[in-house]
Amino acid sequence: MQRALIAAFLSGLMSPAIGTYIVQRRLSLLGDGLGHVAVAGVGLSFLTSTAPLPLAVATCVVGAVVVELLRQQGRATGDVGLAVLFYGGLASGVMMAGLGGQGAGVLSQFLFGSLTSISDSDVRTVAVLAVAVLVLCVGLWPRLFAVCADEDFARVLGLRVRWLNLLVVVVAALTVTMSMRTVGLLLVSAMMVIPVATAQNLFVSFRNSLLGAMAIGAVVAFGGTVGSFYWDTASGATIVVCAIAVFLATWPLSRMIHHHHAHGEEAQACEEVCPQPPHEHGPDHIAVHHGDHVDYVHAGHRHAPHGDHCDEH
Incomplete structure (x- = not known):
């Protein structure tokens, strides 16, 4: 249970951190697509009788980079790239798992998470990658925000847009594969999007939304893990349901907060012209x-x- 709580807490920090930039780019379903590609890596590990995590990471990163390069070159739109990730990754993963002598049921612990089976080495790996993801997402937030908000303006500023875009998808791929043992590959996208949407209900500035999403993700991941222990439910599903509950609870506050902010801006603008x-x-x-x-x-x-x-x- 201690390992499960630590891993859930770290995943709760990581997922919204990179998810904030994914949502800013209007690619909220990217996590789902990368999750399906990671399934192909897990299936390949069954086929080759190797550890699933390294192959899942490698496969997911390669798939994310290929799709991003195709998007940048104009040879595939975002929707087409996500469709390739969705169907190709999932189908090939299930097929390779079958060829390796494993049924589709064996994939369930990776698709929906299995916190109780996390080992000490898994926790150490998640901790190392969590630190790397958080350093990049928080340390580079002005540059990453500029690229995700307006690529053309970022180029005018002299930013290396292509490499920063690749960095976003690679970090997203790492986050997805690291979270497959906590919330699962099919649910990790929810943790990349829902805490971000909740933070946007409560905060106005991008920086506060980023930090708020990380805090909300960590709290719901920790709370969902504890709840799954007492309620005897699946950890990944419980974490996501807790995240949705928090989002619904904060949604009524969104109108009041953003209305107050907009009214303040109007008053300031009026004071400038009058x-x-x-x-x-x-x-x-x-x-x-x-x-x-x-x-x-x-x-x-x-x-x-x-x-x-x-x-x-």
């Missing part, structure tokens, strides 16, 4: 009679002088 009185409205300010006073429209804002400030209408 300085504090004394202020004279010229012919370019459209006058609109509103009850017992007059509103003025200019620069996209409708407001009325009120004492020592302007009221936004």
Whole structure:
């Protein structure tokens, strides 16, 4: 149980960290695609009678790089690349597992997670890669955000867009394969997306959303693991259900937080175009009679002088 809690906590930190950039690129299903490619690596390990983790990592990284290079060269769209990942990886993995004398049922512990079977060496491997993933995602967040938000603008800034894009998909591939023993290959995408969506409900800035998603992911992973122990349920499914529950609980707050932020921006913009009185409205300010006073429209804002400030209408 101690190994399970440590591995779940680390996976909960890793998955939203890279997932924040994946969501920013509008590739929320990339984790699913990489998970299916990792199935091919697991099937290959059964066929060659070798350890599944190294082959799953290698296969997933190669598949992610190939798809990203095809996307950059314009030879395949994001949707086509994800379709190849989905169907080719899963089908070849199941086929190779069968050729290796293993039924599809043996793959279930990798597809849906098996925290109780994690060994000391697995925990050490997850810990090392978790540190690497977190250092890259947090240390390079201004550059990665620029690339994921607007590639053309990032090129103007002089960033190496191609290599940074490859870095994102490689780190995503490592995160997926490291999480296959905790939440499973079929559910890891949920941990890359749902905590990020929850953080976006609660925070406005990208930096706060990144750190908030990591904290939320770690909490739900830890809590889901504890819950699966007491409820005697599958750990991966319980973790994802806990993440969804937290998202639904914070969703009503999203409108209030973002409405308050947007109202603050509007007030600031109005203050910029309508300085504090004394202020004279010229012919370019459209006058609109509103009850017992007059509103003025200019620069996209409708407001009325009120004492020592302007009221936004």
